[in-house]
Amino acid sequence: MAADRDRFSTATRIRALGEQAAARVYRAQNRRLRRPVRRSRLTGRAALLALVIGALIVALAYPLREYVSQRSEIGDERRKAQDAEERVEELRDEKARWQDPAFVEQQARRHLHYVRPGETGYILPAPPGAQEDGEAERLRNRSAPANRPWYDNLWDGIDKADRAAPVP
Numbered sequence: 001m002a003a004d005r006d007r008f009s010t011a012t013r014i015r016a017l018g019e020q021a022a023a024r025v026y027r028a029q030n031r032r033l034r035r036p037v038r039r040s041r042l043t044g045r046a047a048l049l050a051l052v053i054g055a056l057i058v059a060l061a062y063p064l065r066e067y068v069s070q071r072s073e074i075g076d077e078r079r080k081a082q083d084a085e086e087r088v089e090e091l092r093d094e095k096a097r098w099q100d101p102a103f104v105e106q107q108a109r110r111h112l113h114y115v116r117p118g119e120t121g122y123i124l125p126a127p128p129g130a131q132e133d134g135e136a137e138r139l140r141n142r143s144a145p146a147n148r149p150w151y152d153n154l155w156d157g158i159d160k161a162d163r164a165a166p167v168p
Helices: 002-034 044-098 101-112 134-143 150-164
Strands: none
Touching: 044 101
């Protein structure tokens, strides 16, 4: 009797396991049937939308690039105009300075070595090793014919010939 009970209980257990497995299969089939057929995520509408967006990007890329480059050119031109305005102001200031007779006299004394009547002008040579200004270098070059342009040598030769000619 104990053996029948073990066998009965094993058969009952197997039957219960079979029923549980059948119920799981049935539930899985019902879930699969209830769920709609899984399609790919890219639908026709999504593909059309992607195509339209791509076409818009391609169509707007060149004008947008031109817009950005023109904006940078406009900025460059504005900076140039501002620099030109600053330069004009500097030139106006310089022109106003040149209208002053005292400034003109100062520049003539400085650059052309002009002196007033009764004054004695001196030009001192630069000490050895000191940096020379343009005037001192020009005066030094006048005495050395090899460092001068050919036309300066020509005119100096003509001037010397005129001075050497006897006056009748």
